[in-house]
Amino acid sequence: MTERQHGEPRPADAIERHPGAPAPGSTIASHYRMCVGCGPDHPTGLHVTVVAGEGLTVAGTFTVTDDHQGAPGLAHGGMLSLAFDEVLGSLIWLIGKPAVTGHLETSYRRPVPVGTTLHIDAAVDRAEGRKIFMSATGRENAPDGPVSVAASAVFIVVPPTHFTDHGRPVAASELSEAAAKVAEVNP
Numbered sequence: 572m573t574e575r576q577h578g579e580p581r582p583a584d585a586i587e588r589h590p591g592a593p594a595p596g597s598t599i600a601s602h603y604r605m606c607v608g609c610g611p612d613h614p615t616g617l618h619v620t621v622v623a624g625e626g627l628t629v630a631g632t633f634t635v636t637d638d639h640q641g642a643p644g645l646a647h648g649g650m651l652s653l654a655f656d657e658v659l660g661s662l663i664w665l666i667g668k669p670a671v672t673g674h675l676e677t678s679y680r681r682p683v684p685v686g687t688t689l690h691i692d693a694a695v696d697r698a699e700g701r702k703i704f705m706s707a708t709g710r711e712n713a714p715d716g717p718v719s720v721a722a723s724a725v726f727i728v729v730p731p732t733h734f735t736d737h738g739r740p741v742a743a744s745e746l747s748e749a750a751a752k753v754a755e756v757n758p
């Protein structure tokens with residue numbers, strides 16, 4: 572194997588798909604039923620859905636509704652940022668390590684009208700210690716539509732106690748199976 576030169580970025584495969592990761596093409600379950608990003612029971616949440624891709628990739632969708640407006644008829648930038656945080660965050664289920672958003676940058680390229688479905692492709696680019704570098708693009712109404720939003724993020728791997736120390740107790744029935752395992756909540 573060739574040795575990495577000083578200053579050269581680590582290869583993308585420095586971080587690998589977990590053997591227990593959801594299979595490519597399968598839906599990644601919402602981690603928490605009331606999550607504002609993906610929770611199916613959140614009344615005004617984004618209801619983002621995510622499907623596992625090959626390697627360390629996922630494909631998500633977010634349909635903008637009246638609940639997500641900033642200017643009349645247009646998505647609020649913060650909501651779009653939330654959609655990206657959610658889809659990027661779902662990559663942790665492929666890695667098999669809990670991680671939280673440390674830094675998220677969002678670049679808004681086109682206005683996103685209510686009724687638009689954003690197709691968000693996200694990938695892990697590389698890892699450095701506990702830092703996981705990720706990026707994503709959101710395309711209008713089709714997987715190959717025009718790019719409306721692009722984002723990059725650094726997620727930081729945390730111990731499972733991050734959620735129990737800083738959050739609140741939760742029943743396993745409110746979590747996905749994988750999230751309940753992280754939180755060590757028994758049914």
Ligand SMILES: CCCCCCCCCCCCCCCC(=O)SCCNC(=O)CCNC(=O)[C@H](O)C(C)(C)COP(=O)(O)OP(=O)(O)OC[C@H]1O[C@@H](n2cnc3c(N)ncnc32)[C@H](O)[C@@H]1OP(=O)(O)O
Pocket residue numbers: 602656657660661669670671672673674699700701702725727729734735738739740741746750751753754
């Ligand atoms: C009970 C129910 C359980 C349910 C189980 C569910 C589990 C699955 C939930 C998924 C949910 C997903 C939802 C979407 C994702 C969110 O939205 S997560 C919520 C938003 N994010 C947060 O709340 C994070 C708040 N920040 C923190 O807690 C802490 O600052 C952090 C990020 C853990 C880092 O603190 P730390 O561990 O003390 O980090 P530290 O040792 O200082 O730094 C480690 C490395 O990271 C770098 N770093 C630290 N902070 C940053 C930063 N902000 N930017 C860039 N680099 C940074 C450092 O420079 C350092 O790098 P190196 O020196 O090693 O090169």
